[in-house]
Amino acid sequence: xxxxxLRGIKKQFGAVNAVDGVDLEIKDGEFLVLxxxxxxxxxxxxxxxxxxxKPTAGExxxxxxxxNDVPPRERGIAMVFQSYALYxxxxxxxxxxxxxxxxxxxxxxxxxxxxLAAGLLGIGRLLERMPSQISGGEKQRVAIARALxxxxxxxxxxxxLSNLDAKVRHTARVELKKFQQEIGVTTIYVTHDQAExxxxxxxxxxxxxxxxxxxxxxxxxxxDPADTFVAGFIGNPPMNFVEQNGVIVGFRPEVFLPAxxxxxxxxxxxxxxxxxxxxxxxxxxxxxTIGETGVIANLQLxxxxxxxxxxxxxxxxxxxxxxxxxxxxxxxK
Amino acid sequence: MKPxxxxxxxxxxLAPLLVLxxxxxxxxxxxxxxxxxxxxxxxxxxxxxxxxKIVGLQNFTAILADPVFRTSLFNTVIFxxxxxxxxxxFAHILAELLLRDFRGKWxxxxxxxxxxxxxxxxxxxxxxxxxxxxxxxxxxLLRDVGLLGKPxxxxxxxxxxxxxxxxxxxxxxxxxxxxxxxxxxxTVILISGMNSIPKEIVEAAQMDGAGYFRRLFDINxxxxxxxxxxxILFATFFTFTDMTVVWVLTRxxxxxxxxxxxxxxxxxxxxxxxxxxxxxxxxxxxxPVLAGLAIIVLRLxxxxxxx
Numbered sequence: 297x298x299x300x301x302l303r304g305i306k307k308q309f310g311a312v313n314a315v316d317g318v319d320l321e322i323k324d325g326e327f328l329v330l331x332x333x334x335x336x337x338x339x340x341x342x343x344x345x346x347x348x349x350k351p352t353a354g355e356x357x358x359x360x361x362x363x364n365d366v367p368p369r370e371r372g373i374a375m376v377f378q379s380y381a382l383y384x385x386x387x388x389x390x391x392x393x394x395x396x397x398x399x400x401x402x403x404x405x406x407x408x409x410x411x412l413a414a415g416l417l418g419i420g421r422l423l424e425r426m427p428s429q430i431s432g433g434e435k436q437r438v439a440i441a442r443a444l445x446x447x448x449x450x451x452x453x454x455x456x457l458s459n460l461d462a463k464v465r466h467t468a469r470v471e472l473k474k475f476q477q478e479i480g481v482t483t484i485y486v487t488h489d490q491a492e493x494x495x496x497x498x499x500x501x502x503x504x505x506x507x508x509x510x511x512x513x514x515x516x517x518x519x520d521p522a523d524t525f526v527a528g529f530i531g532n533p534p535m536n537f538v539e540q541n542g543v544i545v546g547f548r549p550e551v552f553l554p555a556x557x558x559x560x561x562x563x564x565x566x567x568x569x570x571x572x573x574x575x576x577x578x579x580x581x582x583x584x585t586i587g588e589t590g591v592i593a594n595l596q597l598x599x600x601x602x603x604x605x606x607x608x609x610x611x612x613x614x615x616x617x618x619x620x621x622x623x624x625x626x627x628x629k
Numbered sequence: 630m631k632p633x634x635x636x637x638x639x640x641x642x643l644a645p646l647l648v649l650x651x652x653x654x655x656x657x658x659x660x661x662x663x664x665x666x667x668x669x670x671x672x673x674x675x676x677x678x679x680x681x682k683i684v685g686l687q688n689f690t691a692i693l694a695d696p697v698f699r700t701s702l703f704n705t706v707i708f709x710x711x712x713x714x715x716x717x718x719f720a721h722i723l724a725e726l727l728l729r730d731f732r733g734k735w736x737x738x739x740x741x742x743x744x745x746x747x748x749x750x751x752x753x754x755x756x757x758x759x760x761x762x763x764x765x766x767x768x769x770l771l772r773d774v775g776l777l778g779k780p781x782x783x784x785x786x787x788x789x790x791x792x793x794x795x796x797x798x799x800x801x802x803x804x805x806x807x808x809x810x811x812x813x814x815x816t817v818i819l820i821s822g823m824n825s826i827p828k829e830i831v832e833a834a835q836m837d838g839a840g841y842f843r844r845l846f847d848i849n850x851x852x853x854x855x856x857x858x859x860x861i862l863f864a865t866f867f868t869f870t871d872m873t874v875v876w877v878l879t880r881x882x883x884x885x886x887x888x889x890x891x892x893x894x895x896x897x898x899x900x901x902x903x904x905x906x907x908x909x910x911x912x913x914x915x916x917p918v919l920a921g922l923a924i925i926v927l928r929l930x931x932x933x934x935x936x
Contacts, residue, residue: 348832369838381833385851385933394847395837442837 316506329497669909676903720815822856
């Protein structure tokens with residue numbers, strides 16, 4: 297197992313700064329999620345770790361050794377691709393065995409290791425099938441087995457769940473987390489899905505425009521976003537922003553409550569004009585305005601609201617976050 | 630109200646109508662000559678003799694007994710196998726090259742594609758001068774660097790190599806010109822095949838620790854197999870049935886028949902010699918060979934695609 301350090305990593309494609317100065321440290325056995333919208337540089341950052349791209353500047357360190365000029369195969373890194381990238385002309389067995397065959401291990405050892413990895417992932421009965429004969433979820437397991445069979449120092453995963461349908465994706469997520477904890481391999485996981493990031497990550501690094509905007513445990517990322525980008529990207533619906541007295545006031549839709557339901561704690565009050573109410577089964581969303589600014593409240597079903605009316609709403613003051621009007625960076629107040 | 634159906638909206642009208650031009654083309658320009666040559670090959674028809682009699686397999690037994698036919702068959706096989714192999718290797722190299730980015734790529738691509746756009750006879754005439762027994766620029770070059778034309782020179786003391794005048798060199802020359810001619814087609818087919826291999830699969834192999842040759846033989850070539858099969862098929866058809874290059878450069882010579890191939894022999898016998906029946910019998914000989922090859926290759930390709 298291993299730790300990974302990124303020091304001032306930059307990557308330019310022509311005039312575009314895909315990765316623009318990233319410092320990160322991934323601990324031994326940690327599950328780090330790189331989260332960001334498309335074009336934020338998260339996949340490029342992962343490809344840099346893999347050695348499929350060369351950094352324009354900066355140092356990549358694995359286990360204390362600078363590996364900038366080490367080719368992918370000698371870095372001890374394995375990767376699970378978004379499309380799984382199984383070799384379509386090889387059986388499942390030969391797919392998983394490929395990294396070992398390349399290493400030149402003898403046949404009995406290869407068979408032992410492949411069967412071990414396949415058993416771990418519950419795909420032992422598929423070994424003689426071709427990739428075209430197994431389901432999406434099974435392909436994903438084969439791809440993971442192929443990545444793990446060599447006992448890599450670091451496991452990289454590029455949106456491995458995005459090709460699965462919604463139902464399977466949820467179970468796969470739970471299993472993936474359980475699995476990673478069992479074998480304890482250092483993992484870097486790229487996704488644009490915040491639910492995945494929240495559920496899987498020991499820590500999350502939120503990226504945008506080639507930079508890491510915030511890194512922290514999922515709770516911190518959600519409750520204490522470092523700037524308006526992170527606050528607006530995380531959460532569904534995202535954080536509400538209202539400008540007051542020259543600062544941006546931010547609060548999550550689920551802490552924005554009718555004043556009469558609020559506790560006796562210190563409250564920040566708003567006048568909320570409801571324009572539309574959306575019933576979503578277990579909860580409802582109220583769309584409306586504070587002054588001119590659109591905001592959303594996430595409420596329990598029993599809260600009575602009428603479209604077109606104005607209400608007194610409030611937020612516990614300790615749930616309110618303040619951001620700088622120009623830079624969007626969090627300020628304490 | 631029932632929507633009014635146009636005459637051309639009816640499938641029973643439109644479908645045959647759309648297929649008709651292709652059908653007509655095949656019947657008139659492929660089917661008819663094929664049937665004609667088959668009928669000729671079992672007849673006694675000649676240019677000068679209008680009486681027409683079916684003589685059975687007589688023409689076939691005659692050509693099989695003819696040593697010129699056997700030489701031509703042997704030459705055709707050599708010509709085809711060597712040309713196809715060379716086309717495959719060089720087309721693969723060119724395709725690898727053209728898939729990379731480099732300065733002046735458009736120019737290289739343009740130059741590589743050029744032979745395909747020029748009429749084949751024109752290109753071959755150009756080579757005729759290149760390989761001329763007295764004025765060959767290749768010989769000039771060899772003489773200039775001292776490989777030819779001096780006592781003790783590597784390629785001999787004569788002033789020229791006589792490219793088209795010596796049996797082995799003549800065959801080599803014909804293969805060279807034909808490969809030059811087929812290379813663009815092979816390159817284009819292989820480029821499209823290589824583009825269709827997902828980048829992630831190649832990268833996965835890289836991550837799995839496979840070096841260049843391991844990736845080439847274990848990943849790329851197996852995935853390219855269907856495309857390579859098609860390339861072999863096309864290259865074989867174009868080579869086996871080609872006579873332009875041979876006819877322009879050597880006319881089957883040097884004497885007696887050093888570069889005679891089946892296509893040129895059929896032409897020589899049937900048209901120049903006027904013996905339509907025997908010419909047709911020689912030409913018909915292509916059919917089982919090429920059809921058999923096509924069936925084998927297409928079956929293998931299909932199997933490779935399914936799995």
